[in-house]
Amino acid sequence: MTTVQTRPAAPQEAPLPAPSGRRRRRRPKGLGSLPLLFVVSFLILVPAGFVLLAAFSVDIPRPGSINFDLTLQHLAVFIEPGVLRATVNSLIIGVSATLLALLIGGFLAFATARTNIPMRGFVFLIGLMPLFLPSYVGALAWSQLGSPVAGLLNIGMRDLGIDFTVNIYSMFGVVLVMGMFYAPYAFLLMHSSMSLMNPDLEDAAGVHGGSTWQMLRSVTFPLAMPAILGSALLVFTHIFENFPVSQVLATPGQIDTLPTFIYRLMNASPSRGNEAAVMAVVLVIVVLLVTLGQRRILARRSYTTVSGKGLKARRISLGRWRWPLFAIALVYLLLAIVLPLAALILTAVRTSPYMQSFSDLAVPGAIDFGSFGRVLQSDLFLDSAGNSVIVAVVSAAAGTLLAFLVGYTVYRTKAKARGALEGVSMVPLAIPAIVLGMGLLWTWLVMPVPLYGTLAVLMIAFVAVQMPQGLRGIASSIQSTERDLEDNAVLHGARRSRAVLSITVPLMRVGIASTFLMLLMLSMRELTVPLFLYTSDTHILSITIFDQFENGGALQQAAAMSVIYCLIMFVLSYLPRRLGSGGMNP
Amino acid sequence: MQVTITNLSLAYGGFAAVKGLDLTIGDGESIVLLGQSGCGKTSTMRCIAGLEEPTGGRISIGDTVVFDHETGRSVPSFRRNVGMVFQSYAVWPHKTVVENVMFPLRMKKVRRTAAREKAMEVLTLVGLDHLAERGASQLSGGQMQRVALARSMAMEPSVLLLDEPLSNLDARLREDLRVELRHIQQERGLTSMYVTHDQQEALALADRIAIMQGGRITQLGTPEEVYASPASASIAKFMGVTNVFAVGEASGNEVHLADHALSLRTAVAAPDGAASVAVRPEDVVVRTEGSDGFAGTVEVCVYQGSSVRYQVALDGGPTVDAVCPAGPGALARGERASVEIAPESLLVLPDEVTDTPAQDEVAA
Structure with missing residues (x-):
């Protein structure tokens, strides 16, 4: 996997006033970078490993039987005409x-x-x-x-x-x-x-x-x-x-x-x-x-190149091409x-799924706005929406916490594992969602913990998939927060953990909140990854909509649900922009 | 080429950056616009370059009117043949050094080989020929500044505009380049306008200095004139005169300070409405106690190598800055001293210039 050795971290609260001139400024050692690396690798690299294993082993991974009989026979798929x-x-x-x-x-x-x-x-x-x-x-x-x-x-x-x-x-x-x-x-x-x-x-x-x-x-x-x-x-x-x-x-x-x-x-x-x-x-x-x-x-x-002077990018006059x-x-x-x-x-709102001409809509009873109300009260919608909210909130919170721990270790400590930590966290960027979905399916089928078929497996999957976005959000916020402020609290007698909680975290609150909201939104809209992981008990909104359209039968409900879903997405995307100082506005 | 600016004004929204400015730059002359930030000097320059649209007035370069508010004529920037060195250098990072310098020539439809030859010639002049193929983003600040200068000179501009070109460099390099810039300007006979807030730079580079305050020119003259006789107390302060005191009452050759029970003798009779007296630190003589002059105590003493800078608190009077030659007899902090100010070194000045000077009378 990775070949990273970490020196056992020196005791953090050494009572001796370190007099060595060689290392004048001691950086915090990191909040235990090895366990963190283990967690992140387990979330991300194991599923990827399962896909690789499946590609070259005789059988796909199954509960109780991971088999390491390697073969190249599956490469034959390449000569299939499609x-x-x-x-x-x-x-x-x-x-x-x-x-x-x-x-x-x-x-x-x-x-x-x-x-x-x-x-x-x-x-x-x-x-x-x-x-x-x-x-x-x-x-x-x-x-x-x-x-x-x-x-x-x-x-x-x-x-x-x-x-x-x-x-x-x-x-x-x-x-x-x-x-x-x-x-x-x-x-x-x-x-x-x-x-x-x-x-x-x-x-x-x-x-x-x-x-x-x-x-x-x-x-x-x-x-x-x-x-x-x-x-x-x-x-x-x-x-x-x-x-x-x-x-x-x-x-x-x-x-x-x-x-x-x-x-x-x-x-x-x-x-x-x-x-x-x-x-x-x-x-x-x-x-x-x-x-x-x-x-x-x-x-x-x-x-x-940003110059010191106030930037005033020149606007070109379009003349008669404006409109x-x-x-x-x-x-x-x-x-x-x-x-x-x-x-x-x-x-x-259309009552009949069949329509020959727009004039059909003029017939009395052809349009019925009641479908929105019926969908809002249907068990299917309520269950999926409830599941979606639970999964999205938990995974966004866990993802933000994990991203903060990783971000802090990578950008604020001298932990040896920080390069590996950052690298592993960014891996999902290079792995297509459909592939990661397969890997996660096999991983949690094989694991001897009964998570498959529960909402928990979806949460774990979302945390893994959204690690890069979470880390990026946190990283930009950490890098723009001055480290001296936290060090100062330590100089004035706070433990490092205390300094992080009472100085760094409050300073980063906007960054942390907008990272949380971004992850929340990504979880709400993710479709491909849960596609292999959901069961009939763990429908979430994106899956339900997709299913209903695919199976054709319930076009009207599906459309109504999509509209409601879009409304939710709109609200969710609007919040972080309000929070994030509106810096993107022209 | 001669540049004539008549009654130029520029306003952004409600704020008037330039107010009815008149100025003529003679052919081959170097004019320095000197003023604090926000006084409108850069805006004036950008109007000449065509990067800002003035709200009134007229600008002509040589025989060509490039802007006239009356007729609505405004020649676009790229047809004015004006060279400009930006404060941020604005050297294009995606082009090599020589490509940067060739740009204005290529825009004039000069053939590639000829343009290259000419560019190399100018680069040699600024001492950068050995870096011609270097990517411009790999240069140091001083080198970028030279590229920017070479790029503007290659086009043989009718007038060369320089917008605080040295302000981003460190002090040593700034002094070297100042000398070099003046040398090139004089040798080539470039008509140029230079904008700065650094009075040393202005003194070194100008044939004439135009002091700008609040959107107008308040004094125009040779460096010697501006240095020796600033037109107002605020100009004097800006030119490095740190001893400026408010005048209470003036009678004949005697002025009484407003805030202190002290009077000073002047060489000429103080004019009516005199508001301040000013004296350069270099003109203040500090000796050990008992000599002629006012008695006082040395409060601060700063050794500067060739000179010593004192702050002396006069008994019952103001604190005076003095710069004296270093050497034996220097005073230490706390020592008593005598301070002498020669009447002819005293400047009696109004606080501000109220009317703009008649330009043509002081023309070089």
Whole structure:
């Protein structure tokens, strides 16, 4: 696993006033870094190890029989005809949807950070809003809009006599939906890069003879390049490993991607877990390479130069293009938010699932808003929502605590294990959710503790999956809190633990609270990881919605539930922005 | 080329940064705008560069009017042929040194090889030819400053603007570069405008210094003039005169201090409305007790190498700063001393300049 030895920590409260001049300033030794490393590794590396083991052993891990008979026979899955096609499809979708996301995100970032587009605050929100809508809800909504026969868009066009059919169950549909729902990530990264640019660098181009266009071409865009590349790779990995959108939109169109292929292997009967594991390893390798590439690019070329003077990034006057460009932003809002939500609401209030024309809605009794009330009172919704809340709150709290312990050890102590601790905590970034889900399933089936089938296993899974996001949130807060303040408390006679609790934690309260809320939101929207772990007793909201849509029978409830779910997500995403000083506002 | 600024004003929202400023920079002349932060000096410079849109007035460079509020004419920055060295250097981090310097030439459609040749020539002048292929983000502050200068000189600007180019450097380097900058400016006959809040820098680099206060020029003159006879007490303070005392009453060649029972003799009759007297620390003579002058006690004594700086509390009077040559006979803290101030070194000044000086009379 890892080869880290830790020196036994010196007794912390040594009564001797250390007179050695060699180490004048003693750093706290860490809150027991080895047990911490053990916990984090167990959460993250063991599931990953199980996937690797399954890929090369004769049988999948089962309770009471982990077997180490190694074999290469499962590699045969590579010559199956579907594999190559799924890989190529995944790559095509990954690349084209990334380009689309960059185009949308880049356009909105440039428009809001650097131009005088009308209603800039609103356009900024347009760029952010799709974050509130989990991508699979977007996909489900678009399946209502764009299915070739019953899609609302197609019905509408038939009503208007337009002879054109949108088919969302296609490559085009998958790319469109993925691109739209991952655009906010690109938007946020590029927006901060473009608005932090030192305006002197651009002014210098103007003064030295460059026109506005030449300035953009030779200074502004090259300076934003690291952010553009970095967000491209980030978005690519997310899209490449995305399971639910492909499952909702690509599978009906007989298009396989790597994640849906893995899912099918797992759900085949008999289950083909070993082959799934082989495919998972391939997926991990691709994502790992891209992630490494992203880190290198971002580390090497960081041009974000912030000068001492007040920053006042120059805004380019768009002239007569102001309103046309604003209209483009509105089109994005329409496609990513307005139409999907409208489709969900319409599906939720429609009494009959069959509709030939929009005129059907005019018939008395065709629309019934009671479905929202019925869903809110249904056992299924109440159970899933209750489970979701319990799981999300517990896992966010545990995740925040663990992230704080790891963050403190990594950034505030000289513990030897801190490099390993940080590395292991970041591993889930490089492991696709579907793979981690498999690994967690096998891990907790095999473990001799009866956790499988309880909510606890979902909590453990969420803590493991969200470790990187939690650590990042805590790390930025820890790094901006001055260490001297805590050391000072120790100099004035407090024990280290006391100093942490009474100085550092209160100073970091905003950072800790927003990390907690972020984890809460991620837990509420996570679908792929619990997909292998839930049982009929442990439904959570995301799973319930997905199931109801997939099984087709309860379209109306599913849509109503989605709308309620979106409302919850919106509130949850709004809170951390209120807390976090609103620094993202333009 | 000659730069003429007429009645320039600039306001941000309700705040007037520049108020009706007039200034003519002669061809080949170096003007230094000297003032505290917020006095409008950088804003004035940015108006000339075309980075700010003035709210009134007229600017012409050579025979070309680049801005005229009356006619609404405003030549965009990139057509003004103005060079500018930014306080943050604004050297592009994604380009090499030579690419930075070639930029203005390429924008003028100079061919790549010719542009490169010219850029290398300018880089040699600033002593950076050996770093031409280095990435600009790997340079030290002093080197970046030279790149920024080379980049502006390569375009052969009609006027070169320098916005506190030395303020981010450490003291030693600052002095070296100051000499170098003055040398290049004079040798090349560059028309330049330099903005700073450092009076030493201003004295070293200027043909004429324009003191800016509250958005206008309150004194314009050669470094010698501004140094020897500041136009007001606030300018005197800014030029490093630490002994400034309020005047209560003046009669003939005698001024009485407002806050102390002490009177000083002046060389010329104090004008009406005299508000302050000022004397440079260098002009204050401190001797052992018993000599001519006011009696007092040494409170602080700071050894500065070639000189000693004293603070002497005069009996029944103010505390006076003095800078005396170091050497035998230096006084220690607590010792009694005599302080002499020659009448001709006393400046009798108004607190502030109320009317702006007529520019053309003091032209170089």
